Amino acid sequence: MARYPTVVKALICFCTISLLLYLTLLPGFSKYDEPQQNIPSPKRQADHTADARPETDLSATHGYSLTLTIRMAAIPKLVQRLYCIFIRSATLFWSPKLGPTISLILDKESARDHRFARKLRQKEKELGLKFDFLYEPLPDTASGWKPQGYQRQLWSSFFMDLSVNASIIGWTDSDAVFTTPVTPENIFNGHRLRVLTFTDMKRMHKLRWYDSTLKAIGKAMVSDFMTYFPTFVWRDTFTNCRNHIMKHMNVSHFEDAFLQLAHLSPVNIIMNYAYYFEHDRYDWHLDFKKTLKNYNAKLPPGVNIKPSENKPDLHVTIHESYYTKMPYPLLQGYCVAKRYVGTLPTSCQKFENVTNFQLFEFISCKKAVKAHLSPGTWCSGNGRRECIRRIEAHYKNVKKYYNLGWYDLDLRRMTAVEKVARRENITCPNIFQLD
Numbered sequence: 001m002a003r004y005p006t007v008v009k010a011l012i013c014f015c016t017i018s019l020l021l022y023l024t025l026l027p028g029f030s031k032y033d034e035p036q037q038n039i040p041s042p043k044r045q046a047d048h049t050a051d052a053r054p055e056t057d058l059s060a061t062h063g064y065s066l067t068l069t070i071r072m073a074a075i076p077k078l079v080q081r082l083y084c085i086f087i088r089s090a091t092l093f094w095s096p097k098l099g100p101t102i103s104l105i106l107d108k109e110s111a112r113d114h115r116f117a118r119k120l121r122q123k124e125k126e127l128g129l130k131f132d133f134l135y136e137p138l139p140d141t142a143s144g145w146k147p148q149g150y151q152r153q154l155w156s157s158f159f160m161d162l163s164v165n166a167s168i169i170g171w172t173d174s175d176a177v178f179t180t181p182v183t184p185e186n187i188f189n190g191h192r193l194r195v196l197t198f199t200d201m202k203r204m205h206k207l208r209w210y211d212s213t214l215k216a217i218g219k220a221m222v223s224d225f226m227t228y229f230p231t232f233v234w235r236d237t238f239t240n241c242r243n244h245i246m247k248h249m250n251v252s253h254f255e256d257a258f259l260q261l262a263h264l265s266p267v268n269i270i271m272n273y274a275y276y277f278e279h280d281r282y283d284w285h286l287d288f289k290k291t292l293k294n295y296n297a298k299l300p301p302g303v304n305i306k307p308s309e310n311k312p313d314l315h316v317t318i319h320e321s322y323y324t325k326m327p328y329p330l331l332q333g334y335c336v337a338k339r340y341v342g343t344l345p346t347s348c349q350k351f352e353n354v355t356n357f358q359l360f361e362f363i364s365c366k367k368a369v370k371a372h373l374s375p376g377t378w379c380s381g382n383g384r385r386e387c388i389r390r391i392e393a394h395y396k397n398v399k400k401y402y403n404l405g406w407y408d409l410d411l412r413r414m415t416a417v418e419k420v421a422r423r424e425n426i427t428c429p430n431i432f433q434l435d
Helices: 003-025 076-093 111-122 140-144 148-157 201-206 209-217 235-249 254-258 266-277 292-298 329-341 346-351 383-403 412-423
Strands: 066-071 101-107 130-136 168-171 176-178 192-199 231-234 282-288 317-319 361-364 369-371
Touching: 066 076, 066 148, 076 176, 076 329, 076 412, 101 111, 111 130, 140 148, 140 254, 148 266, 168 235, 176 329, 192 231, 201 209, 209 235, 209 266, 231 235, 231 266, 235 254, 235 266, 266 282, 317 361, 329 346, 329 383
Parallel strands: 066 101, 066 168, 101 130, 192 282
Antiparallel strands: 168 231, 176 317, 361 369
């Protein structure tokens, strides 16, 4: 009888070891059937993390961390755009409650980029913004890239998840000018991220984005997503899309796929992938010049945009380098916002009765006029009333968050940016005089 305790002890020991082995070997569980493999992110080479901070209101972002993200190099043209277009508008219209830092992905091997980051870090208090500097090494495959700078930007666009730690990446550019205070409702519909596009089928075929997207993901383009900033993307969508591309193109390394993709548009590849494979994670607002029936007739069999995906939604930025209409978007955006939250400044009196339809524009120039105001689109004909309703609803939200202290619309923030820029021998165009 004395041997039974020994047997019991041995059995307990065996079960414990088995359980530990099971937990160690248990494979990761993914909600999505495709792709099946996720590549873990390596350690980030950054000055500080872009995780949620005390300034962030996680209730507004549904518990997710978020960062605006720009891939750039510290060349004079891009630095001027960053100060005079992006930072000057972000300091007025982007609240740290949404995401306390702006992530800048720079070239690791560039001494100029590191100097630029050190200087900008010293000016954070003056600018009223915090930055997260991330350094990306030049990949081995870059030796054959022509032109290298542009190809490197395209390459980097597929790897933002390996630099940024936040759950949501607000993918934007240095020449995106904010035209209104951004509210959570501009980013989320429930737990889904808002997506809005304007599609000209002739354009996406002419630029051959259709061909490269089809080759990359095995699916035809549903829409042209190179039509708005920021593009808010779940961080793991980048990972999942890369994995899908490698699987579809039957390669072991992403660079082998990248070298086969000519005339590519990363945002179109990634967001068309999301439409097909992560559809329910995003809130789709797709516009085009055709009726929904006629547009769907041009899509591949089995692909149909639903009426609920054709509803209007407004932009919060304009692509300034490709927008030539007056008044300047930052001027009109500031003045109209002030009208809704308090006393209209004297310099803004001409905007007293203006409906800010620039919130339904992104690009407007001689070579490309692309807006939701052209015939057959959201805001044309009878749709104009719905667009006005959505503009009014947006500014009601702006007033709510203004009263909560998310924004102060103090133009001294903008003039502070201009002063910092001047010390770097950068002169920003004058927009208007303070009252």
